Amino acid sequence: MRLDKYLKVSRLIKRRTVAKEVSDAGRITLNGRTAKAGTDIKVGDILSLSFGGRQLELEVLEVCETKRAEEACNMYKIIKEVNLRQEREDW
Numbered sequence: 001m002r003l004d005k006y007l008k009v010s011r012l013i014k015r016r017t018v019a020k021e022v023s024d025a026g027r028i029t030l031n032g033r034t035a036k037a038g039t040d041i042k043v044g045d046i047l048s049l050s051f052g053g054r055q056l057e058l059e060v061l062e063v064c065e066t067k068r069a070e071e072a073c074n075m076y077k078i079i080k081e082v083n084l085r086q087e088r089e090d091w
Contacts, residue, residue, distance in 0.1 A: 001063050003028065004037040009065070011072040012049065012056070022051045048081070053085040 001009075007019035020037040022028060028035050029048040035055075045060045057080040067075060 001041050001065070003035050003039045003041055005061065006041045006060070006075075007010065007049075009067050009072065010075040011069060012058075012076070013051070022049070022079060027051055047076075047082065050084075055081070055082040055084060 003023055004016050004019040007013040008016040013019040013022065023035055023037045023039075026034050027050045030039055030041070035047075041060055041063055042062055043063055047056075047058050047060065047086075049056045049058075051063055056078060058076045058078050060075070061077055062075045064075070
């Protein structure tokens with residue numbers, strides 16, 4: 001599955017066009033390498049996302065074409081989450 005579609009189906013990013021823009025801007029890495037919107041995602045991959053004032057590192061647990069909103073969070077496991085806005089306020 002394409003990276004931009006995975007981000008939308010998993011509800012990590014609300015719209016596929018926004019997911020494409022974020023990935024094409026180089027703010028997403030897949031297994032340590034910069035990923036573009038068309039990059040294939042597989043179970044076990046590690047994604048690092050930097051968008052919306054936060055930074056996420058997660059592991060892909062499931063890849064499927066459609067998912068209900070209640071079940072979308074089961075598609076990944078968050079390894080690390082940092083709120084960049086809150087860190088700046090602490091300074």
